[in-house]
Amino acid sequence: MATSLIEDERVRWRRDGEKSSGGHVVYWMQQAQRTQHNPALELAVRQANELALPLVVVFCLIGDYPEASARHYRFMLQGLVDVEQHLARRGIRFDVIVGEAATTLGRLDARTALLVTDRGYLPIQRAWRDDVEAATGGPLVEVETDVVVPIDLVTDKMETAARTIRPKITRHVDRFVVELTTTALDNHSVGSEAVDSDWSRALSDSDLDCVDLDDLDAVIDRLGVAAEPGPVSSWRGGENEAHRLLGAFIDGVLGDYESLRNRYDVDHSSSRLSPYLHYGQISPVDVVRRIRAAAAPSDHVAAFVEELVVRRELAINLVVHHSDFDRFAGLPAWAKETLRARSEDEREVVLTAAELEAGETPDEIWNAIMAQIRDEGWTHNQLRMYWGKQILRWTNTPEHAFRTLLDLNNRHFLDGRDPNSYANVAWCFGRHDQGFQERDVIGKIRPFTDKALKRKGDLEGWLESRRESNRETT
Ligand SMILES: Cc1cc2nc3c(=O)[nH]c(=O)nc-3n(C[C@H](O)[C@H](O)[C@H](O)COP(=O)(O)OP(=O)(O)OC[C@H]3O[C@@H](n4cnc5c(N)ncnc54)[C@H](O)[C@@H]3O)c2cc1C
Structure with missing residues (x-):
């Protein structure tokens, strides 16, 4: 052969x-x-x-x-x-x-x-x-x-945003998306x-x-592994399950990925491959190869490749080329400056890390997302964005907000402790982004509020399904 x-x-x-x-x-x-x-x-x-x-x-x-x-x-x-x-x-x-x-x-x-x-x-x-x-x-x-494109071929420096790394990755993608045959021993x-x-x-x-x-x-x-957070029954690890999920995604979602990927209120509206990618249980090259082979409209395939290849490999670029990728001090200067300048802005309430973990904020949406993360080890990207951005509302310093968010992310998510974890938590505080119109508390950081969630899906329906699931478990 x-x-x-x-x-x-x-x-x-x-x-x-x-x-x-x-x-x-x-x-x-x-x-x-x-x-x-x-x-x-x-x-x-x-x-x-x-x-x-x-x-x-x-x-x-x-x-x-x-x-x-x-x-x-x-x-x-x-x-x-x-x-x-x-x-x-x-x-x-x-x-x-x-x-x-x-x-x-x-x-x-x-x-x-x-x-x-x-x-x-x-x-x-x-x-x-x-x-x-x-x-x-x-x-x-x-x-x-x-990775799809070997990282040293892409660049030898830290990239500032998706826009700067995208052309350096995409020019090589075709050459590296090839089938790998197995050899008999x-x-x-x-x-x-x-x-x-x-x-x-x-x-x-x-x-x-x-x-x-x-x-x-x-x-x-x-092994004496920490017992909490405990295992989740709704997920099964391993390459067999990863390939099953990929098949279901190709058949059921890929053809409309660009619109479905924002639907946090719809079950299985994205691939759910992130935990499998984290543990290397599925190859990103294999995923892109299978996605390209499916007869899906090219704009949906391109939108998926943007997430799986450009965004994911931008996150890897950050952890490889920036020694302070996992702390507030490592954020771009403009982001630190604007957040520090706003740290005295009045908060409705200031909470400890433990109170945040328990979901004791005055915001039902945030608490419901936190409960899902605690119980299921996963939540949808749109909900992660709301969860990550809103934490500044109940923390007295941006440093505490960053540290707490990263800790909750890494301990609870099945896909936590990944390059994506660090890049996306940092993104909530301005990394890989630009300044926006100045607001209270968040300064020039890109906002993400319940208005965005209402635009993208049925927020009340999602909240009701979470209330229902909490009633069943208590
Ligand atoms: C606050 C916050 C925390 C996050 N924490 C993590 C984390 O701990 N681990 C993690 O893997 N992802 C994290 N993400 C990124 C993203 O939310 C998840 O990768 C995505 O929701 C996983 O779902 P999926 O596999 O169905 O994604 P799909 O939409 O099916 O995308 C396919 C793959 O593309 C990659 N991808 C998708 N979105 C992003 C993104 N924004 N950045 C980089 N790669 C992306 C992932 O590998 C994903 O599995 C976080 C995002 C935010 C806003």
């Missing part, structure tokens, strides 16, 4: 060379938690075939990822169950090992001839890769799996007793502990 190209721009040899010892190609899966359309996995398979070595895929699991709780871990672990099943079908061994990546992979270094990984953008993900590089000695290759690692027992011995000699994905609650308990 012909194999498709993995573009050179996706591949970075962090350490080149050959290692004659080691006996295994190891793919340390981290950002791209999927088997379909995963160029790091495919590169690892091709390398294993070329070197005539068995391939092992390893996932390193810690219990204290910042701001993550059982809500996030359950979703992620559901995804790893899919990974395990799909890899087993391809004859590839998969181990979920408890511990930091650098410690784990450092201990396995003597058994590793080539280490492959994917690329992550947040500081913690970049630090993990640097630590792994320092803890190992053999060839190490990093593959960029989770010649040297099976599952089912080959010799390989299996050799690798199991390597794990036990290295004093490494694997978890069994049959009982996810037990895994969460064992």
